[in-house]
Amino acid sequence: MISRWGRYIGAAYRPSVQLPYTVSWALGLTALFACGTGAVRSWRPDAELLITAVTLVVTMLLIRALDDVRDLDYDRRVNPDRPLPSGMVSERDLVSLVALGSALLLLLNAGRGVALAMLAGQMAYTIVVVALERLAGWPHRDQLALQLAVNLPILAMLSLYVYFGFLRAEDLRPTAAGLITVLAVTVSALCVELGRKATRQPRPGERSYVTVLGPSGTSLAAFGAAVTATAAVLVILTPWHSGAGWGWLVLAPLALPALAVAKFAAGAPHWPIPHTVAYIPAMYTSFFAVGWLTKGTLR
Template identity: 40%
Template sequence: MRATLDRGLPVRLARFVRGSHPPVPSLAFAVLWAYGVTGLFAALDPGAPPWRPGAGTAVAAATVFVDLMLMRALDDVRDLDYDRRFNPGRPLASGAVRTGDLAVLCVAGAAVLLLLNAARPWRAGILLAQLGYAAGAIAVHRRWGRPSADDLFRGLLVSLPAPVLLHLYLYAGYLDASGGEPGVHGAVAVVVAVLAAGHAEFAGKLTRRPRAGERTYVTTLGVKGTAALALTLPVLSAAVLVACSQAPAGWTLVALAPLAVPAAAARSFARGRTRWPSAAPGAYLLLCFASYLVLGLTR
């Protein structure tokens, strides 16, 4: 029986990867995230030398790919009960993979992250801190139900350190490559990226008619309030980027291009759609990363 279970583990993990972290789109997203946010640090750094991606950026992209897979696994464990009701097709909710399998994946994935970043142990330490924090927060939630899964705002605050730490990992890589010193520009870049991601968080849960028990900010802010916040965040993100960018003036306008996506989605939603267009938040983030990369390359 033990041998049968061991042989079945790779199959179940493959089901998880296909269903929750499909390799091709996930890799494209990770590459744009790593290259784009690293470019963002360069675009906002007043003392930066000309920046070009290198081998370290490629390692960062591979790291982000693995890290996001582990974050997805932890999120699926946290949301298991909810997904069984609202997303029954997810691998964990459907029984295609088990929580124990995902624990094995997280341990193996952490080892891979350490190997990828063995040359810079302190950067690996940032990743371990992120994974440890995320796992600890989920363990507290599963054991004591805190914060309540229905308290989206508190849950958002609790989960915020995980992406911030991932951005700090990318910042550490940028500093290593550029030979620069930490500065306010690094914090500003993280704010720009977090505000952009905030749009995806609020827009992705925007619906006019929530199903019974569905987690959405509409129950607290209403449809108009949620839509207003979802549209304010990308505008703020672009405004901060434009105000602080060190790129040539003409190129700075590239920061405004991603706003076309939430604007088009808002127009569609205003015409009576029940839900915000599902592909729009992801498309917006990808365009943001691409614009950050372009701005970084102009330095």
């Protein structure tokens, strides 16, 4: 089973993509939280942040496994080469991976207070969502907007997990700025979700937002999500004030979805994959850069 897990991780989780995404999520979002509160005069990564980063890496793997279990019937028709329908792993393998991984994560986060509760809540919510769709068929596969609304809280709860881990490390209480930051990065995820499915001609049987929004509408909605998220972060950082100029760096990642929109408008069959995949890590890297340049310390 362990060897099958290894093959599955290499094929479905793609560490070369997922590790930059999850590690930058932990580092960048925590740095942004530090920038958004005047109570933090200096900041540096610590052991608490290491636990957060490891937790996000493993959690996203477990979510990927649950998604594959949930999508098995669809993948048999549309993506038969994926690990589960192709027979590389079995449902039992993935369920065992989720069970063992969840237990290890809860143990790793034992004693982390609200962060632990948020992690446990996210795990429970994800399992319920998968069970409802697999056993009851809700939400229906064709209800893309409803599916998106059901899935987004998973990312929001993980960002809240990062937030409460930061608050615990700094001995702080939640603030409106912190919660707005969580909302902003959750909205940013819509850019990738919509952008990776922005295509002019979906494959037969493929679920795509273009059937609801149209190709141009899907493309513009993806870019609009990135712009909205960035605007909210700028409001938190207020780089137009004296001494906060490094905050303008968060604008740089917008170049990626902007180029994707331009290429798509010029006739590309779909959003360029490199631009789409790189946007979120670039965004979080910009957050980390701002946090380190404004409040970073080696002491």
